[in-house]
Amino acid sequence: MIYNLYFHPLARFPGPFWARTTLFWRFWHDLTGLSHWTIQDCHRKYGDVFRVGPNELSFASVQAYKDIYAAKGPRPLKSEFYDMLGTGFSESCVVTERDHKWALQKRALFTSAMSSKALMEQEVVIQRCIDGFVEKLGKLGGGPGGLDLTKWYMMLSFDIGGEMAFGESFGCVDAETSNHWLDTIFAHLHAISIMDNIRRMPLVEKTARLIPTKWTTGIRNRITGFAREKSKRRIERSGETVDFLSNVVEKVRSGKISHEEMAAHCSIIAIASSETSATSLATITYFLLRSPAVHNRLKAEIRDHFKSPQEIDIASATKLPYLFAVIEEGLRIVPTTTVGFLRRVPFPGIEVDGHFVPGGTEVSVSGWTTARDERYFHDPLSFKPERWLDPECKDVKEASQPFSLGPRSCPGKTFAYAQMSVELAKMIWTYDMELVDPSLDWEKQVRLHFVLWKPELYVRFIERKLS
Template sequence: MSTDAESNSPRLLNTTLLVLSVYPILRCIYNVYFHPLKNIPGPYSWSASRLPFVYSLLRGTIVHDIEKLHRKYGPVLRIAPNELTFAQPEAWSDIFQLRPGHQQFLKDPVWWKRQPGHPESLISAIDIDPHARMRKALAPGFTPRALRGQEPILHRYVNLLVERLSELITENQGTRGVEIDIGPWFNFITFDIFGDLGFGESFDCLRHSRYHPWIALLFNSVKAASFVAAARFYPWVEFILMKCIPPSLRKMQQAHYQQIVDKVQRRLNYELERPDIMSYVAVGDEVDGLSIDETNVTFMVLTTAGSETTATVLGGTLNYLVSHRGKLDILTQEIRSRFQRDEDITLDALRNLPYLNATINEGLRLCPPIPWVLPRQVPPSGDTVCGKWLPGGTPVSIQAYTMNRDPSLFHDSTSFLPERWLPEASTDNKSPFFNDQRQAIQPFSVGPRSCMGQHLAWAEMRLILSKLLWNLDFEAVEGKTLKWEELRTFLLVEKKPIQVRIKTRSALGSL
């Protein structure tokens, strides 16, 4: 009896090993030749296995790798056995808009679900009703009417930014100005502004000319977020990863979250009325407002979403401007000729500056703060996207970076040309930009989950750029120009130094 058992043990082990080795191969064959998505174009390696996608994600080259694949295989691309991505304008309405007779495409839980034990936030809310309740509670704080009351707060921090940069020039005491990395300064001001608008207190980055520890830890953890996302494709890897997090790191994460909890609590205890975002939110009302836990985690997420993204566009836009001196001179001339004094610069007046608006739109096109719009899922009953029928549960995403630089959608698509956004470009059929597909650019998304903060973001970008260019002169630093196309993406765009030279403002006539 024991002899039979002993002889069967190696046989069982061999069979198990054979199955384990053969199954992945059979699975890859099924994915390529028999899967419901088998007819969608894409490389065999990406269609057969999730591994090439994960490898690209962890390297930070995901948007560039997929752009190359789109150029080869077309606007509809299979990037994993069960996942598609789109780089054509119609995908915005098909995936994100509410279509009569169609169910809503919900967020893919692999990317969007909250961590176990964490409260739900506006960003992580996948189901329609909780998200709608949270959005309704927050929306009044982001309206144009609310922004009018918040304008003095924006001016205060933009003026402080100009003051700090002017001090650097004075300290340098040179006629050639001073060379700086402008990227952190854009983060300083956008986080300070949202700190004041969200919590009633700044992060004091501009005051101290350095990152607040909370923000520094956030940037240091960006790459880790990609590893957590990649692990979710393999539940056993995610399980092991979560178990391997050391207690010291968990304590650090809790302390990071607690800082926001404390800020929210201090703001809620204010007796003074102020026109910030929190003043519009009904906190503690889980029927029409936000619970205190939802408030804490939502404002933590919004601090990043409302700051880092705006800073990314500002950095990318100014980087292109100093690299294209002619464009910078046109914009500077427009701003300085329109306003006689710094105090004359207002949000209402800035809305009517065509080249300023065109420049920001071009910055949003070439430097999208979210280069890759994370996936939604096709409803359970299945649905069509860009004319293709897809089975229920299929993750579908939009490649904004690819679409924004598509030569079939934009004339001279990789060049920085604000002129494509001027009013006459879309009305004069002799313009080289007449046929540009401007509706393809949706940096704030569309539909019921579009960005609520777009009015605030536009106000910040207009005000910061205009006051900087009204007060200071900017130049490229020879040999140190950043190539935006080479930046990696780890969910957020990885920052590299944006070296510029700043000088005291020259006379208008010298431009």
């Protein structure tokens, strides 16, 4: 404790006493699920950088984003956390690979799959999933109790994620219920957030190893086994159809990559694509229904532009300026990058936002804090899509990085915008919507356990009357 406080290479950085001296401060706040609020409060107290743990710094500035994630010189590498995220697979994937050179090679597998051209080729599949979802909203959500959109957005995004990762839907929307793999995944991700803290504590980690293996690996093995089975089925269907994975499947069949690597890629794509889209859609819907003027303006744009929901496609929906602004504002106010993406500083060290950070330090940027900073956004806690359209607006837009930035940024950005644009446009064209509980403070109930745990969001759907 004395060493960490006075003699550690990070001793000059400010922070809460228990954060500077022990690992338990970080662990405790991660367990509560409120670490995003706590870190924001600490940045307000200590400034753009503070000590989250004895060997970890949190930053909250635009320059730190660039220095940590998009540096052109010596680049911080992904931390050991990503080894845990990929646990259960013997091969790393596009997200969990820590070596920068290998990561770029794995990313190249998906360059064509994530292109606008590939997206248009798969539009019929995406539209089929969304149309089924929109139909269910009116059928099941028209009564006084409405429908829990947190759950239904997750189910829809998971179905689309299944099409994207494995070439087949999970069938959640059709069955009107969640999939067992979806439920297992979130238990696994919650466990990873705990284990990430434990791996920093050698004594605790050694004690944890005494726990019977079947207790700690059961969930992991169900996830990896399911991914292997699904990816094997996709390989067996090779040649039947062209989809997002066609290039990867051919690489497996030619022996250039292993089936294990494909399973790892598919698993993380299904998880990442579904969770992030579902979080953003729930956020947008909540703030939209709490902001009547914004809601009415968006309804007018969508309903004036399209004569029927059948006219709504990716090309047209993604060109609606106010819809784009609404999505951008939703991505800003509750960013899916709330958790700081940990990086390990290379030796001997680098400069981050004017501070020399010694090699071996773990660093990250708090996306939640930066996107809600008054220095970068006027009235940052208000939902104001107009800020993304007004050429006179002085907001620093690059303080919002919902897909991160640099060579390790999210490759599915185009897909995410397309999916959200079509979903929102079709839903808003078809229904008038209202919160079942207008007093709901949904945002305050969100919890962070690596990914965002979202409370129920009950919405009532009234099919619009066409004159």
